[in-house]
Amino acid sequence: MKILIDNGHGIETPGKRSPEWPNESRRLFEWEFNRDIARRVHETLTQKDIDCELIVKEINDVSLQERCNRVNTISNQVGKTNCMLVSIHANAGGGTGWEVFYTRDVMTSQKIASVFSEEVTSRHDTDFPFRNRGLKYDPLFILKHTNCPAILTENLFMDTWDDFLFLCSEKGRAIIADIHVQAILKYLKTVLIPEE
Ligand SMILES: [Zn+2]
Incomplete structure (x- = not known):
């Protein structure tokens, strides 16, 4: 099983950043956050000998x-049932909490999204005290136009203060990366050891 990690948006993408908070020099840029989490997830999975x-x-x-072309090229090489895509994002729009989107290959993508969501819920009282907004079916471009199972995580809201602080902190980033790693490991277990 090959894990593909997408870290949406680039340095020149317009918008996709936190507000400039009064009296705060920190500002979060989504491209940087996404890449940092993606790098951490990639590094940890690779250390665990997982093809990523x-x-x-x-x-x-x-x-x-x-990005879809790149995913589909790999997916066509390894077979679409032998890979999955995780696209990592931070949310905006004035809410709070975590959510996950799925579209294509509904059964498999929904199952992957569920494993992620369960991981987030299980950590609510320990290290991730944010609302789990749950699973959302939405034909987002990268989910719709990739040919392997795919999910997209929206990790907290850049424009909500408590969420923003967590997204900026080293501890918060380590936890968000670990949520992705643990969820991927749990999902891989269900693939390798199918339920009776
Ligand atoms: Zn995004």
């Missing part, structure tokens, strides 16, 4: 179509 690949190694914006 970053779809976007550049810091520049790579179009959604090109």
Whole structure:
């Protein structure tokens, strides 16, 4: 099983950043956050001998179509049932919490999304005290136009203060990366050892 990691948006993507908070010099740029989490997830999975690949190694914006092409090229090589895509994002729009999207190959993608969601819920009272907004079916471009199971995580809201602080902190980033790693490991277990 090959794990493909997408870290949407590039350095020149307009918008996709936190507000400039009064009296705060920190500002979060989504391209940087996504890449940092993707790098951590890729590094940890690789250390665990799991076949894992970053779809976007550049810091520049790579179009959604090109990112889909890259995923589909790999998916066609290894077989679409032998790979899965996780696209990592931070949310905006004034809410709070975590959510996950799925579209294509509904059964499998929904199952992967469920494993992620369960991981988030299980950590609510320990290290991830944020609302789990749950699974959402949405034909987002990267989910719709890739041919392997795919999910997209929206990790907290850049424009909500408590979420923002967590997204900026080293501890918060380590936890968000670990949620992805643990969920992927749990999902892989269900694939390798199918339920009776
Ligand atoms: Zn995004």
